[in-house]
Amino acid sequence: MTLEGIKAAVDAGNRVHWVNSGYVVTRDGLGQYLITFTRNGSAIGLTSRDGTRLNGEPDEFFIKESAEVQHEVF
Numbered sequence: 001m002t003l004e005g006i007k008a009a010v011d012a013g014n015r016v017h018w019v020n021s022g023y024v025v026t027r028d029g030l031g032q033y034l035i036t037f038t039r040n041g042s043a044i045g046l047t048s049r050d051g052t053r054l055n056g057e058p059d060e061f062f063i064k065e066s067a068e069v070q071h072e073v074f
Contacts, residue, residue, distance in 0.1 A: 001016070001058055001059075001061040002058060003058075006033070006061050007027075007033060010027050015063065016061060016063055017061070017063075017064055018035050018056050019056065019060050021064055022037060022038055022039060023036065023038070024036050025046060032045065032046075033047070035055060035056070
């Protein structure tokens with residue numbers, strides 16, 4: 001995902017992850033985009049301080065699809 005794509009997905013309410021589902025990209029009350037490790041709340045910025053470089057490779061970010069509902073057939 002591109003930086004712009006990640007921000008757009010987060011702003012649209014999608015749950016964006018980095019590397020695995022334990023890392024979630026969020027936007028805080030100051031408008032900063034953060035990568036947060038859900039187990040302990042540790043966070044880093046989504047980008048370098050100047051906002052030009054992702055803190056991760058673009059292909060490591062993904063939107064987790066919700067589990068499909070399975071219906072039993074009797």
